[in-house]
Amino acid sequence: MYVNMCGIIGYIGKQKSLSILINGLKTLEYRGYDSAGVAIFNNGKIDIKKSVGQVKVLEKTVKNNINLNSHIGIGHTRWATHGTPNEINAHPHTDCLNRIFVVHNGIIENYKELKEYLQNRGHNFLSDTDTEIVPHLIEDFLKNNKDFNSALLCTLKIIRGTYAFAIIDSENPNTLYAVRFSSPLVIGVGKGENFLASDSSALIGKTKNVIYLNDGEIAEITKDNISITNLEKQKTFPEVTHLEWDLEQAQKGTYEHFMLKEIFEGPDIVLSALRGRLKNKNLVKLGGLEQVANKLNKTKRLLILACGTSYYAGLIGEYLFEEITKIPTEVHFASEFRYQKEPFEKETVAIAISQSGETADTLASIRKAKEHGLLTLGIVNTVGSTIARETDAGVYNHAGPEIGVASTKAFISQLTILILMAVYLSKSNENSYNNTLLQELKKIPKKMQTILNRSDEIEKLAEKYKDYDNFLFLGRRYNYPVALEGALKLKEVSYIHAEGCSAGEMKHGPIAMISEDFPTMAIVPQNNISEKMLSNLEEIKARGGPIFAIATEGDKRITSLANDTFFIPKTIEPLEPLLTVIPLQLLAYYIGTKRGFDVDKPRNLAKSVTVE
Ligand code: F6R
Numbered sequence: 001m002y003v004n005m006c007g008i009i010g011y012i013g014k015q016k017s018l019s020i021l022i023n024g025l026k027t028l029e030y031r032g033y034d035s036a037g038v039a040i041f042n043n044g045k046i047d048i049k050k051s052v053g054q055v056k057v058l059e060k061t062v063k064n065n066i067n068l069n070s071h072i073g074i075g076h077t078r079w080a081t082h083g084t085p086n087e088i089n090a091h092p093h094t095d096c097l098n099r100i101f102v103v104h105n106g107i108i109e110n111y112k113e114l115k116e117y118l119q120n121r122g123h124n125f126l127s128d129t130d131t132e133i134v135p136h137l138i139e140d141f142l143k144n145n146k147d148f149n150s151a152l153l154c155t156l157k158i159i160r161g162t163y164a165f166a167i168i169d170s171e172n173p174n175t176l177y178a179v180r181f182s183s184p185l186v187i188g189v190g191k192g193e194n195f196l197a198s199d200s201s202a203l204i205g206k207t208k209n210v211i212y213l214n215d216g217e218i219a220e221i222t223k224d225n226i227s228i229t230n231l232e233k234q235k236t237f238p239e240v241t242h243l244e245w246d247l248e249q250a251q252k253g254t255y256e257h258f259m260l261k262e263i264f265e266g267p268d269i270v271l272s273a274l275r276g277r278l279k280n281k282n283l284v285k286l287g288g289l290e291q292v293a294n295k296l297n298k299t300k301r302l303l304i305l306a307c308g309t310s311y312y313a314g315l316i317g318e319y320l321f322e323e324i325t326k327i328p329t330e331v332h333f334a335s336e337f338r339y340q341k342e343p344f345e346k347e348t349v350a351i352a353i354s355q356s357g358e359t360a361d362t363l364a365s366i367r368k369a370k371e372h373g374l375l376t377l378g379i380v381n382t383v384g385s386t387i388a389r390e391t392d393a394g395v396y397n398h399a400g401p402e403i404g405v406a407s408t409k410a411f412i413s414q415l416t417i418l419i420l421m422a423v424y425l426s427k428s429n430e431n432s433y434n435n436t437l438l439q440e441l442k443k444i445p446k447k448m449q450t451i452l453n454r455s456d457e458i459e460k461l462a463e464k465y466k467d468y469d470n471f472l473f474l475g476r477r478y479n480y481p482v483a484l485e486g487a488l489k490l491k492e493v494s495y496i497h498a499e500g501c502s503a504g505e506m507k508h509g510p511i512a513m514i515s516e517d518f519p520t521m522a523i524v525p526q527n528n529i530s531e532k533m534l535s536n537l538e539e540i541k542a543r544g545g546p547i548f549a550i551a552t553e554g555d556k557r558i559t560s561l562a563n564d565t566f567f568i569p570k571t572i573e574p575l576e577p578l579l580t581v582i583p584l585q586l587l588a589y590y591i592g593t594k595r596g597f598d599v600d601k602p603r604n605l606a607k608s609v610t611v612e
Contacts, residue, residue: 025055188206406588
């Protein structure tokens with residue numbers, strides 16, 4: 001199993017490339033941050049600079065050269081897979097002649113045998129990376145009198161794995177090459193200049209027009225032209241997509257961290273997800289599903305496929321779909337589903353949930369669903385991303401770029417879309433239950449705001465709980481996935497061991513852990529299952545476990561049980577997760593920062609997991 005989450009940036013045009021590359025790398029740093037490097041044309045040759053650590057270290061190294069008259073270059077921020085994070089292993093990598101410079105996201109699976117083959121042919125390798133074979137292979141093919149394009153094509157035909165490459169060649173000073181196979185790459189189309197990035201968020205503020213490369217496409221980019229061919233040398237005619245995101249959304253503003261800014265965006269995120277989708281008489285209109293509406297009417301079973309936080313949103317989706325649409329629903333980890341041998345019934349609809357739209361396992365599971373003839377839908381935040389393009393239809397989140405590595409606002413948005421989708425699919429769009437649901441949903445942003453306005457209460461409680469080494473998160477029904485998500489958030493940004501558990505399951509094992517050193521975060525809003533939750537909390541209290549509860553305003557039952565309680569406004573049960581998750585996100589944020597960690601860039605994590 002591999003994980004790879006590096007960032008690629010490229011530039012060709014009228015501006016000075018180095019500062020564009022450094023700025024681009026900074027915006028991509030959330031994808032990987034153990035080392036970084038750039039290669040730029042300077043006075044007829046290519047200069048390369050690399051450094052270990054965050055991009056600011058590289059920025060310092062190149063500070064004196066930032067105004068160099070260089071108009072083409074590539075850059076990379078690395079999240080190590082092959083070889084430790086050091087300068088030699090940092091990208092770009094080059095050939096024996098220092099002619100060809102390559103940055104790479106992904107994994108080349110057959111690199112060992114190719115490296116051995118090249119070494120036997122006299123090539124000298126410096127790094128432990130898989131990437132380094134690429135410039136050497138191109139160099140080797142060039143020796144056989146091939147031109148650069150043919151040498152590149154021959155290289156692509158013998159490597160196996162997943163990749164996105166940005167390449168520059170000292171003999172072709174006016175061309176930036178880009179290749180994609182299973183690892184995302186997007187071209188930013190400018191006037192007299194063009195950009196390249198592994199993630200469209202790195203292009204915000206530079207251009208709004210982008211081209212997403214498809215698998216097996218090779219782009220030759222000059223400052224005025226973009227020419228794209230496939231592995232069969234046929235020209236392809238790409239679609240230019242318009243990015244909605246603006247610069248302000250990609251900046252921290254007055255917030256200390258993106259994570260906090262994005263948690264505070266919650267109310268706006270719900271409003272953006274609802275905008276234009278609630279019609280008179282509370283009908284839900286989802287434009288992205290119209291083209292498949294007839295097929296959707298016949299849905300007999302729903303499969304939700306996702307990873308991580310998006311998977312937890314999917315688990316809540318299961319409760320929503322089964323309660324509102326009465327359609328049997330299953331949620332799968334995409335990483336499991338892709339290898340599962342399960343029977344496929346006709347009239348099953350597969351829904352992928354993905355903030356990035358690039359998660360490799362989610363993409364693979366959707367491709368598998370398609371191969372079996374299922375209709376595939378996406379709930380995706382990143383417009384034009386691979387999952388958005390490969391699903392038959394879908395609904396965009398319109399949540400703006402999520403920069404903090406730990407997902408917060410995307411979860412809120414995914415829940416909102418799932419509620420809308422459930423009503424849309426329920427066929428009885430106008431029934432009174434759906435009316436209540438949507439009326440209540442409209443009130444959620446204000447209720448969220450009242451929670452956010454009291455973030456100082458959570459901050460104080462974070463101070464009290466920050467030194468514990470373990471946490472149990474408990475919830476039931478709709479709030480069980482919230483417990484899982486709360487535990488995941490805490491783990492990710494504070495490195496505290498936390499387990500999410502369905503409260504009913506607690507006595508089947510996890511209760512053994514409870515002691516005065518093992519606090520429980522109980523999600524216990526007032527609903528028709530809360531009495532059961534209260535009994536579970538009695539069991540914890542009897543064993544001396546500290547309890548921090550999230551409960552509904554005015555519910556006095558909790559005060560005698562919990563050591564601390566954070567009260568939230570009342571809503572109906574299917575909408576509770578939209579409120580209960582916010583204090584948990586804030587708790588993780590404050591504990592993480594109080595423990596001194598950079599919560600926007602948690603260790604070992606990166607934003608989108610684009611390789612299996
Ligand atoms: C957790 C987190 C991850 C992602 C997961 C799926 O905070 O961010 O668990 O939710 O990697 O990513 P997407 O939604 O981009 O497919």
